[in-house]
Structure formats: structure tokens, C-alpha cells
Amino acid sequence: MNEKTKILDDAAISRAIKRISHEILEKNKGTEDLLLVGIKTRGTPLANRIQQQIKEIEGVDVETGELDISLYRDDLSNKDTQDEATVNQTNITSTVQGKKVVLLDDVLYTGRTVRAAMDAIIDLGRPKTIQLGVLVDRGHRELPIRADYVGKNIPTATNEVIKVKLSEVDEQDEVSIYE
Numbered sequence: 001m002n003e004k005t006k007i008l009d010d011a012a013i014s015r016a017i018k019r020i021s022h023e024i025l026e027k028n029k030g031t032e033d034l035l036l037v038g039i040k041t042r043g044t045p046l047a048n049r050i051q052q053q054i055k056e057i058e059g060v061d062v063e064t065g066e067l068d069i070s071l072y073r074d075d076l077s078n079k080d081t082q083d084e085a086t087v088n089q090t091n092i093t094s095t096v097q098g099k100k101v102v103l104l105d106d107v108l109y110t111g112r113t114v115r116a117a118m119d120a121i122i123d124l125g126r127p128k129t130i131q132l133g134v135l136v137d138r139g140h141r142e143l144p145i146r147a148d149y150v151g152k153n154i155p156t157a158t159n160e161v162i163k164v165k166l167s168e169v170d171e172q173d174e175v176s177i178y179e
């Protein structure tokens with residue numbers, strides 16, 4: 001698989017995260033009852049960076065949590081492959097009851113990971129709302145799911161793959177498209 005185009009560099013990723021942080025505050029009219037939940041792997045640093053931004057803007061430490069969801073997809077280019085997402089681990093120490101939960105992930109594609117994440121949250125209690133923020137929306141949804149906050153919409157072909165790198169996990173911040 002070869003890198004075709006670099007879509008976002010570290011400055012662009014940083015700007016997108018700052019914008020999303022402001023949008024979360026605007027939509028929710030502040031920080032009250034917010035709970036940021038990162039979907040592993042790279043949704044976790046995304047949630048932490050947004051938490052840091054919100055702290056800088058509002059001076060408030062918003063609660064965070066983490067979900068580990070595996071997607072069993074053997075071949076991204078094979079449309080007939082049966083994908084299923086299962087929750088491996090839930091690391092959410094605060095209650096979700098009455099919270100405004102913001103799920104955060106690096107890439108939104110079929111929507112199956114987010115569907116599993118919503119099921120996991122609802123198993124824990126009744127949040128007031130569940131919202132979704134992603135760094136990249138690459139299209140090709142298989143479920144009626146959309147993101148409330150999007151870093152960048154990147155129309156893709158099904159044989160392409162979006163790779164997000166974040167320095168907490170990878171050596172650098174970068175979003176590229178591979179073919």
C-alpha cells in the first residue's frame with residue numbers, strides 16, 4: 001500500500017482540534033455535564049487534546065473516558081467482508097447518567113465502530129445526549145450515523161485507506177491517504 005497524498009500536517013491537525021474544541025463548547029453552551037470519550041487507539045489522544053484545549057479556553061477540567069473497540073475487517077478493499085465491531089474494554093469511571101457524552105475517534109468510515117461505542121455507553125446508563133467528533137470523515141457509511149464535529153471531510157474510494165498518525169501513539173502528527 002503506497003502513500004498517495006498527505007492531507008493534514010501537524011499544524012492543520014492542531015487547528016482542527018482547536019476548532020472542534022470551540023464547537024463542542026458552543027453547541028453545549030459550556031462544559032457542564034460534558035464527558036469526552038475517546039475510542040482507542042487514536043481517539044484517546046484526541047479526547048485528551050480536546051480536554052487540554054477546553055482547559056485553556058474555559059479553565060475547566062472536563063471528564064474523559066476511553067472505549068476499546070475492535071473491528072473485525074479482514075480486507076478493507078473487499079466489500080463482501082463481514083465487519084463487526086465488539087467492545088473489548090470500557091474505561092469510564094464517571095457516571096454517564098444525564099451526561100452530554102462526546103465520542104471521539106480519528107476516522108469515521110462505515111460507522112460500525114461508533115455504533116458499538118453508542119451501545120457500550122447506553123449499557124452504562126442514560127446519557128442526556130451522545131455526540132460524535134472525528135478528525136476525518138471519509139464517507140462510505142453503512143449505518144445512519146453522522147458526526148457533529150469533523151476535522152476534515154475527505155471523499156475517498158473504497159480501495160483507499162486513511163491513516164491518521166498522532167504523536168502520542170506514532171512519531172508525528174499527520175493524516176495521509178494510501179492506495
Ligand SMILES: O=P(O)(O)OC[C@H]1O[C@H](OP(=O)(O)OP(=O)(O)O)[C@H](O)[C@@H]1O
Nearest residue numbers: 040041042071107108109110111112113
Ligand atoms: O467507521 P468504521 O468502519 O467502524 O471505521 C472507523 C474505525 O476504524 C479505525 O479503527 P481500527 O479498527 O483500525 O483500530 P485502531 O484505531 O486501533 O487502529 C478507526 O480508528 C475507527 O475507530
Ligand SMILES: O=c1cc[nH]c(=O)[nH]1
Nearest residue numbers: 107109160161162163
Ligand atoms: O480508511 C480507514 C478506514 C477505517 N479506519 C481507518 O483508520 N482508516
